[in-house]
Amino acid sequence: MTQSIKEIKTRLFDPQFDDLAYFAALKEDARIGVKKLIEQYEKQQMKQQQLLTKFQEMSIFEQAAYADGVRFIAGIDEVGRGPLAGPVVAAAVILPKDSQILGLNDSKQLSQKKKDALFVEIQNQAIAIGIGVVPHDEIDRLNIYQASRLAMKIALEDLAITPEYVLVDAMTIDTAIKQQSLIKGDARSNSIAAASIIAKVYRDNLMIDFHHTYPHYGFDKNAGYGTKVHLEGLKTHGICPIHRKTFAPVKQYV
Template sequence: MAGRCTRRYEREAGRLGFLRIAGVDEVGRGALFGPVVAAAVILNPARRIPGLDDSKKLTAARRRLLSEKILERAVAWAVAEVLPERIDAWNIYQASRQAMERALKDLKPPADFILSDAMRLELPIPCRAVIHGDARSVSIAAASILAKVYRDRLLEDWDREFPGYGLARHKGYATREHLARLRQQGPTPLHRRSFAPVRESLAILHAAEQNPLPF
């Protein structure tokens, strides 16, 4: 069980003398389309935000409301993304870590301690990787909410640019609708070609081009 989302990990870091404790998380890791997005947040202990939790547990409307409060009340926040071409070149694990590290490097003021959602990071700052961190640490939860709201808005914009795939509904994940559209229409430039369903859709299109139906 993940447990309740509290300030436990932030308090423990504070007792060690750390003052600017950042939570960091990513979204879009399992999607077939679009970037992986990470956010980093340093919350202000004097300006609490009730209701912070794993973004996956919240409705879209609740995430948007909490996102506005985070942007207003946080000491610092930053968002970073890694595009599909880099995901394909590196792999999704490395791309996710790069996005998280970029977001942390963009924090102003910088963090002096990091709470990450289960991932070890290669930064010269003390870091604690918390399993199910987005459901256990308010700072990681805040980061997960910012990243999710940011990425969802990107997908809603791209839904207009690439109509017919249903991107605004499934946000690039491998739903039945998305897989069917991939097979019918092929991938867009923002689909991740290193992911098996996208590769398979390319193979189907290539086979159709090599063996056209007779008139």
């Protein structure tokens, strides 16, 4: 093997690399640098296989529906039940039958960097995405459970294509479309996980925008949850127009 370590690295970590004979020859290379590259490559391949296995495990509900002749499946999830301020946001996502987005999972289990990357990839691959936003005052009027259901319904109706089957995270929604409710669905279904990520990043961005208008509560960092900075902001400045007035401890400042 006469290639430099840099040349080997470039070829080995090319996403299209599949030359088994070349890889076998690399294993005969005695250079320490090559051995380290092989170790890194094998770890990368193992991680990719784990992600693929996870993706396949999280496709079982979709595959069962496809086997029954369903063409379009929407996964639906919501975020923002717990915050003291801001809306509850739901997303509905229809992925292609042959899509393969590795790394999909409950958005709470993902780093910000990973969520942002998946947010873009989901948008690039999805057949349709719907968003439902129910603001703070409607949450106060309806209660958070009913507001979450409403956000999911709005997201479903916002889809450019009407799905034939709906997978919903831990709830049922008001629709005539056949649906299946899955406890912890965002960790069990790729469609719901995709919806979880879209809803989370979308809502986080809304709260960052709100931070510029109401800068005393740390909305850009806490998304409206009751962190120390947020609670101190309430004590010092009182409530702002997007606070949920029926939520403790906000209601003591109303």
